[in-house]
Amino acid sequence: MGRITEELAEFADSARGTEASERMMRLSVFDWAACALAGADEPVARLVRDMVREEGGAAQAGLVGAAARVPARAAALANGAVSHALDYDDTHFAHIGHPSVAVVPAALALAQKTGADARAFLEAALVGVEASIRVGIWLGRSHYQAGFHQTATAGAFGAALAGARLLGADGAQAVGLVSTRASGLKSQFGTMGKPYNAGIAAANGAEAAQLAARGFVSTPDGFDGTQGFGETHGGSAARDALDGLGRHWLFEGVSHKFHACCHGTQAMIEALKTLTPLDPATVRGVTVLTHPRWLKVCNQPAPQTGLGAKFSYRLIAAMVLAGRDTAALATFSDAACVDPALVALRDRVTVAVDESMPETAARVIVETATGAAEASHDLDAPLAIDTRAQRLRAKAESLLGPGRAARLWESCMASEGPDPEALGATLAGLGLTEEA
């Protein structure tokens, strides 16, 4: 088999996380669960969940937002789509992907199916997200720029390896098999296809791991071999992708979202917020400077739907200047797209490119009657883990209310890790209604 496949499989099978990486994984499971619960009533969430409930089947794993159990693959599909419905979940900028929405639903579903304990679930999720980031780096920017959605593509490999760990399956076979099934296009952004991409990654990973456990024989170098996934999907085969694998956890550098819109817009928001409050009427023009790669992602100049608004530098800049709460889900509405005050401000925003800027940074220049002010922000700037935990708890509180957020926190911070069944019960919505 391919060297890359072999190393990934060995890593997924036996690696042990560090204290820091495991703490970050807990925070991401917590944040993933908060986003999933908050998104459980979104149209795409209802639609995919209704479909898997109609299909029904063996009661292997739980669903977010319904007290029903379905086959693990189906739970992974629905919960992946549900948890990405709000686009509010974590992101890793090394490959530009959302690791948790593809990997955690697969790991949770297979942990429930196999009766795995909290520790096994946490470890599987951690090796899965780390593997997805490494795969994403190996596929590289050429893959992303070609049009592939790393969340879905790299995510499927992470989900397959997390599943292989839980099932004791041959990880290289799971990788070889998911190579012929991993998919997901960025051109779906702004539609239900984007969250669905996370669901298919989780489901494909779960299915590949289960088939590998049954003895399926695929091409062992289907990922990194001749005409394998990498070669056929614009992969750059980055040589350093696996450097330090198992010793250094790239997942520790994951970003969490504190605004309910595309990750590419978060640095701009943080930068602009340092210049507010100001009187929107005095704003003559705003220039947003960003790395060129974001232009195809989140530069919808005049979005017409709440979903589109999440991918619009111009409208979001207008929202920040107008003092709207970009952390709140309701801010990104169809109505906001035609709000005369926002549209007038939006039309004064120009998006420009600064090649010299890191992809995690943005710079803004606001010209008013009295002169120009400038600010910048880099999402890669260190955020102490305790500060991060605090901000994530605050985010969960605003999404779920303080009672539910507290209960979720408790479940994710339990001594051994988040218990799959206890977490599943919380996600089903059991016992939460009295406070919701």
Next chain:
Amino acid sequence: MGRITEELAEFADSARGTEASERMMRLSVFDWAACALAGADEPVARLVRDMVREEGGAAQAGLVGAAARVPARAAALANGAVSHALDYDDTHFAHIGHPSVAVVPAALALAQKTGADARAFLEAALVGVEASIRVGIWLGRSHYQAGFHQTATAGAFGAALAGARLLGADGAQAVGLVSTRASGLKSQFGTMGKPYNAGIAAANGAEAAQLAARGFVSTPDGFDGTQGFGETHGGSAARDALDGLGRHWLFEGVSHKFHACCHGTQAMIEALKTLTPLDPATVRGVTVLTHPRWLKVCNQPAPQTGLGAKFSYRLIAAMVLAGRDTAALATFSDAACVDPALVALRDRVTVAVDESMPETAARVIVETATGAAEASHDLDAPLAIDTRAQRLRAKAESLLGPGRAARLWESCMASEGPDPEALGATLAGLGLTEEA
């Protein structure tokens, strides 16, 4: 939405087949069913069927080789893999894909789910296979040469459109949605991944059609738009792909296999057979001339498994010269790969390229002690429909025995078309055991 998507959706929704295209579809359903029944005990068939049976769920559609009903998507997955397990099903050379194994399982499963009649099933299958061929031509040779398995990729679109017709769903949405999920690599050839590719195409198409019927909103130009499936998967966007769509049925040009190995080797076998019988001991050397595109498909020089043998010009040439029956499944065994007589003959076979030859043709030169003999064959040479029907019945008889073949024939030739439930019962194996 894109023009191509729009035309395909309209075609799939309303086209009516000609008498000739419908007759060919019946023959292909018959041949598909014979291959599926004959392959029902293959390891990959058992493995995928066992998985969907363990998942269980709503009794929407039947399985090949088991008296069980599962959700339509699951039936499409299993039956797609089962029916391609032997690699004995039909092929269309316009795009180089196996249309029926991707489309028929999806159409049959959704016909069963919706209680569609024989006519509706036949029409859905026909528009589905035709659409998959057109999609395959639009994607083009660049797509296939890049490493994509047209059976799986183009097949998923055909399956989605067949499903949309049966469900009365928005075909353009089904196409837009399956654009982010269609997948399948040729590098899986020679492993269980190849038949699995047919299953995932059928399952992805069935799921996309069902989600479209539920109101899923994907990118309507996700197939032919910017960074859509075509652009991201080496598609050539062939301008003439849809010429005559709905009037001229390319499916009428489908090829059926009369030897139990890769379609790329069939022309060589037919050519060699015209030079037999001869005494293998007198053979000094054999030259097989073929179009260069087949070298990556079926030129395994020294296969080690029965599955690999099906993709080996050299070993298959040896089999023909040694008088082995290439129509029989048992000929392609692990043992044949190490059979000293075959290996000795195999080592005298040289495969060479002739750029001037059509992809459907092969030329062979056999040198013996007494001189050289030459023969060629083109699979595109006309085959009268009655001769084809006769050869397909003979093939089914050798696969299933005369009783089962006759019953299957009767079911596929019923006046309105093959009844989905009656065909499903035959495929489940009901009432067949007394003669099997």
